[in-house]
Amino acid sequence: MFQRLRGTRDFYPEEMTARNKVFKIIRETAERHGFVEVVSPAIESFDLIAKKSGEDIKEEIYAFKDKGGRMICLIPEFTPSVSRMIANRQKELGKPLKWYSIPRHWRYERPQSGRLREFYQLNVDIFGSESPKADTEVLSVGICIMLNLGLKDFLFHISNRKFLQGLLQEYNVSNIQEAFRIIDKRDKIPEEEFVDGLLKCGIKDYDEILDILDSVTIENIGDFRGRNELMDKAIDNLIDIFRYLEYYGVREHCVLDLSIVRGLAYYTDMVFEVYDKKKEMRSLFGGGRYDDLVESFGGEHTPAVGFGMGDVVLELMMKKEGVWPEEKTDMDYYIANIGDVDRYVFSIAKKLRNKGYRVTFDLMERNLSNQLKYADKINAKKVIIVGEKEIKEGKILIRDMETGKQEKIDVNKI
RNA sequence: GCUAGGGUAGGGUAGCGGCUAUCCUAAAGGACUGUGGAUCCUUUGACCCGGGUUCGAUUCCCGGCCCUGGCCCCA
Structure with missing residues (x-):
């Protein structure tokens, strides 16, 4: 017997019906927000992937040589793929682009x-717009997907990296990237290790900085205006985003959380992460603005904002909240035969199928x-019984499998 | 890569150094030769792999593989 490869899944029919329902809701929500779907190949050149993440990424991905000796993964x-798509057709694509994709x-x-x-992983991105309205649209799709899936126990923690960056500059912090990394890990590592890490980055007044991160809300963040350009930009951006979220009616699902930085180097401004309200589980998904990335893939300067949401954590969350769809297939009609009635079975099947029934x-x-x-096993809603006896009179029986009621009708009525 | 726990029919399980390896469920068929969900019967189907200890290993020991968590990492 062969086994599945480690870390992969088979989806049997029952599971597939549930997944299809979930994916359908996701697609519809994205499209109602004006996003259009794109797909790219499952394989790309290793160089493309390494462009963003470095050569070391080889250890963490499926990379191999194809028969032509090319390193692919x-x-x-x-x-990387979507950046390549944009760079390839830079001139003809009208901005802004609102794209989504659900690749493997x-x-x-x-x-x-x-x-x-x-x-x-669902990817939702807007390319070409610097406006905080674009940030808001991306956040809104994320929030509406969660809501449309029936999820309630979640909160979007939103920040802007430039705020922390500006703040750290004020305190003459030497290694800002490293400081981001440490602050990102704050909840995960022991207090001592955390403080130690901050000191190593040259953060002496960490009490003050942490106090600011913890106490600032969207209501009082304006008080920090006038300190430096980076912080001012971040403040304006966050206030705009929260205002728009309010206009859109999804403000209640969001909170300002300046400690959110995301470890990744390429985010430039707004960043967010979604947690359950009590922050018990790991981050559900996250994203942010990455204005310089497309350019680094050889395109023109293209501001961008988006997020990625994996299906694995989403499924766990939905099952935990009891909103994962029922895993059950069903069928509209099962046609049962008694005796030599094949010609009727086939023709009835064809008629019903043409009408769109399963x-x-x-x-x-x-x-x-x-x-x-x-018929019961496959959850057929109705069974048509074609019997020799009835067919002689031009009749068939229709049985409702839920009520058990059965009626005799004219075969031509199908 | 590091680490904890675990692997018995398709799914879920019991068990023991030696019995025909338990039960539930599932599937196919029958009881019912023209009516599903109930009941009964029949059939199908398992000790992860290799080595060691032993008269004898599914059971004990070692190694591997795989599974489920945690760490590292997390795009």
Whole structure:
């Protein structure tokens, strides 16, 4: 017997119906927000992926030589591919671009809760707009997807990196990237290690800085205006975003949280992460603004903002909240036969199928009892019984499998 | 890469140094030769792999593989 490869999943029909429902809600929500779908190949050149993440990424992805000796890989993320797509057709694409995609991604990592080697990830991005309205649109899609999926226990923690960057500059902090990394880990590491890390980055007055991060809200952040240009830009941006979120009616799902920085180097302004309200689980997903990334892939300067949401954690969250759809397939019609009535079975099936119904019939030469048993098993809503006796009078029986009620109708009425 | 726990029919489980390896469920069929969900019966189907200890290992020991968590990392 062969087994699945580690960290991969099979989706059997019952699971597939539930997943399709979830994906449908996600697609519809994105499209109602004016996003259009794109797809790119599952394989890309290793150089493209390494462009953003460096050569060391090789250890964490599926990378191999193809028969032509080219180093290629299964895509571990979407950003390089979509940046390439934009750079390739820079001139003809009208800005802003509002794109979404639900590609499969592969990462060669140790699987654990909420993390597999093969997974789907919704990517939602807006390219070409610097406006905080674009940031808001991206946040809004994320929030509406969560709500439309029936989720309630979540909160968007929103920040702007430039605020912290400006603040750290005021305190003459030497290594700002490293400081970002440490502050990002604040909740995960012991207090001592955290303080130690801050000191190493040259942050002596960490009490003051942490106090600011903890106490500032969207209501009082304006008090910090006038300190330096970076902070002013961040403040204006955050106030705009929260105002727009208010206009859109999703403000209640958001909170200003200046401690959110995200470890990644390429985010430039707004960043966000989504947590359950009590922050018990790990981050559900996150994203932000990355204005310089497309350019680094050889395109023109293209401001961008977006997020990536993996299906694995989403499924865990939905199951935890009890809103994962029922895993059950069903069928509109099962046509049962008694005796030599094949010609009627086929023609009835064709008529119903042309009308758009899902229809199936016996392929096992079963007796009526077992045909009904099978119809029950596949959750057929209705069974049409084509019997020799009735067909002589031009009649068939329709049985409602839920009520058990059965009526005799004219065969031509189908 | 590091670390904890675990691997018995398709799914869920019991068990023991030696019995025909337990039960539930599932699937196929029958009881019911023209009516599903109930009941009963039949059939199908498992001790992860390799080595060691032993008269004998599914059980004990070692190694590997795999699974479930945690760490590193997290695009």
